[in-house]
Amino acid sequence: MLATAMNHDLDHSIALLTRTPAVLDALLRNLPEAWTLQTEGEHTWSALDIVGHLIHCERTDWMPRAKWLLQHGETELFPPFDRWGHIRECAGKALPQLLDEFSAIRAENLAVLRAMNLRPEELSVRGRHPALGSVTLSELLAAWAAHDLNHLHQMSRVMAHQYREAVGPFKQYMGVMQCAAHGG
């Protein structure tokens, strides 16, 4: 099948966003900590950190920015986002609790999004990202969905990294073990 890029379909984004909490739950809940607490080295994230980051984004990034955009248009920059804000989210919490929190807050945010019943003309409204400049609401919401895939991609790489010695010569067949960090 031809790899034509889709235009943004909000229903497709919602379909994906709805599934991510169950995906992470199926992958991580009660998995040995050797998989979930290890990182790729200093200043990199574990699977647990990634779940914390996703929660932090639910609280302060995607939907708060969507509302901000509709309220302020391009007249005011989005409030800044703290890329290390998950440190506070994760403090003192075990993975099962974080998975529960992510599931709950994602469901809340999607309920709000659905209730907004966004029309095409609203999806074209522009806001101002502090670093990226002018972005549409459509781009912001598509990025919310793609961001889930970005961190599923990162998580599978972080976990595979833990087996880089265990697999011996099979390492050369594992594209995931050749993947540079790409900043997340």
Add this chain to the structure above:
Amino acid sequence: MLATAMNHDLDHSIALLTRTPAVLDALLRNLPEAWTLQTEGEHTWSALDIVGHLIHCERTDWMPRAKWLLQHGETELFPPFDRWGHIRECAGKALPQLLDEFSAIRAENLAVLRAMNLRPEELSVRGRHPALGSVTLSELLAAWAAHDLNHLHQMSRVMAHQYREAVGPFKQYMGVMQCAAHGG
């Protein structure tokens, strides 16, 4: 936490291998086909193709090779593996059926693995891979688990690729959209 590579722990491999069918089910079942049938371009795989490949590997790669290794040691090469064998696996099947088949055959293979009650001395037995040469049973079984992560990594990248235009300027923040194919 320090990123020390784990030695191979068979229980950790089994924990991961057990979860993958539910992960793919949570992600893919009833997801719009715009996510599941698209590829990264000609001669690349869709999410559906990847599920077909995982089924094909269950039938002809990991556990069949593990048994072969214990039977023949290094005296006989593993039978060759057909990297495009999933074409036959997938023919005429929709994704829900493939997800069911993957779940069933993975469970069967793990039941056989558990029943083998492998001892450390068996995990050290060597076989002969047609391209990689001498590999231990431990490396083969660790590679089975890491291979799941390899394809979860690929799948998240293939799916994110479909939104490369929809996200607009956010693309530069999406590491997953900078990821080269790494051969899978």
